[in-house]
Amino acid sequence: MDMQQAITAKRKNETPTELIPTGAVDRLDALGQLLYGEQWITPMARDLKLHPDMIAEWAWGRRELPPDHPIFAALAVLVQYHEKGVAKAREVMDLHQT
DSSP states (O other): OHHHHHHHHHHHHHHOOEEEEEEEEHHHHHHHHHHOSOOHHHHHHHTOOOHHHHHHHHHTTTTOOOOHHHHHHHHHHHHHHHHHHHHHHHHHHHHHHH
């Protein structure tokens, strides 16, 4: 089992207590899964030009991730980028449905 699979398994075994992530690690995990799916660490690391082990250490809680860490500003840019891609995809879909 690789590190990403272990993190996913650990997260799935935990009972979610809130729908909205409150801690920095929970935010990182939620954003990772929403942007990239279940295997999110490596693609996120590639897009942010970070080593996957760094992100995995945050995801595991082995390295402190403050809520104001610059990674969240970078992720905000990625969210905007993905929103633009989704908007363009909707335009393409709308063109072919008429």
